């Protein structure tokens with residue numbers, strides 16, 4: 379059965395490989411990406427006994443006192459593992475981690491936001507199901523002719 383946990387230093391190779399697969403073959407950038415995901419921000423990984431199935435990363439925006447968080451880089455690595463509920467599980471635990479983090483630091487969480495491509499039905503379903511709503515539509519944002527939807531979950 380799949381389990382969910384916070385990413386740790388020994389997950390470095392997974393994040394390097396994830397970068398190389400998704401964003402291009404630049405090893406220097408991939409190594410920095412792993413540091414950012416593990417040491418700078420917080421990432422949640424979903425894993426079986428022997429491999430990481432996927433991950434999602436979240437980051438504080440404009441200092442913790444602003445209460446603003448962005449979720450990004452959610453991915454279930456292998457296509458055969460998609461559509462099995464792993465993405466939904468990741469986001470559920472990611473939200474819990476964000477809420478617990480802010481509570482433990484003694485700051486109010488105001489808003490969690492994410493950008494999702496309009497054609498990404500699985501991603502949109504996951505965020506809608508977890509209490510997010512569309513805040514804005516950005517045309518030609520990541521790709522010409524496509525729209526990114528900014529989803530937000532408000533705590534105010």
Ligand SMILES: CC(C)(COP(=O)(O)OP(=O)(O)OC[C@H]1O[C@@H](n2cnc3c(N)ncnc32)[C@H](O)[C@@H]1OP(=O)(O)O)[C@@H](O)C(=O)NCCC(=O)NCCS
Nearest residue numbers: 452453454460461462463464465466494499500501503504
């Ligand atoms: C987007 C992604 C993370 C979703 O994770 P997943 O494990 O495949 O999604 P889940 O199995 O948790 O499904 C989430 C919901 O979308 C639905 N869904 C899944 N795949 C779908 C598809 N291809 N078409 C339509 N609906 C789909 C599921 O039925 C589920 O809805 P439900 O909870 O109402 O039943 C995954 O598909 C992925 O890694 N895609 C490539 C990377 C990517 O797009 N990242 C950006 C994410 S915003």
